[in-house]
Amino acid sequence: MTPDTPPTIIIDSREQTPLTFSRLPSIGGTLTTGDYSFAGGEELFSIERKSIPDLVACCMGNNRERFERELHRLRGFRFKRLLVIGTRQEIEAGNYRSNIPPAAVLHTLSAFECRYDCPVVFAPSSADAAKLVESWAFWFSREITKTFEAFTKGATLGGCQHTNPLAIPPPSGKEGIKNAS
Secondary structure, X not given: OOOOOOOOEEEEOOOOOOOOOOOOOEEEEOOOOOOEEEOOOOOOEEEEEEEHHHHHHOOOHHHHHHHHHHHHHHOOOOEEEEEEEOOHHHHHOOOOOOOOOHHHHHHHHHHHHHHOOOOEEEEOXXXXXXXXXXXXXXXXXXXXXXXXXXXXXXXXXXXXXXXXXXXXXXXXXXXXXXXXX
């Protein structure tokens, strides 16, 4: 992949109502965590998508325990998001079928955001959510590709000179690694 090559979004095969992407290619696949990633970035980038009814259901009982395990797994990703399709105002108005008070849902989201270091982002529609996933995948893949290319060329990143360790010849002769005997 080069910084100019667009990433291919991976849609988890268990995603029941997948987003439709119009600006980046997408394929189905099995992800260990989350609903969306991109090819080559499966261990670095993960998006967990929830509709408001799904999210509210994840705020109680066994669903909560399962969802918290999912969020815990997201902690290991460099880029992660909980993407809620709907608006905060819909939750505040209680526009869902549950007895859970809106404040409890919003407080749970705030606690999860802090506990699992996972930003919560609202998108008013599936189309808006798809655009966000495409944008995040494009820019994140571009940045990690540029960083990798700069590192392998021995470029200066953040004011520090980085050298490609594969380009350094192994030590030889007296400068070589000495036996610890």
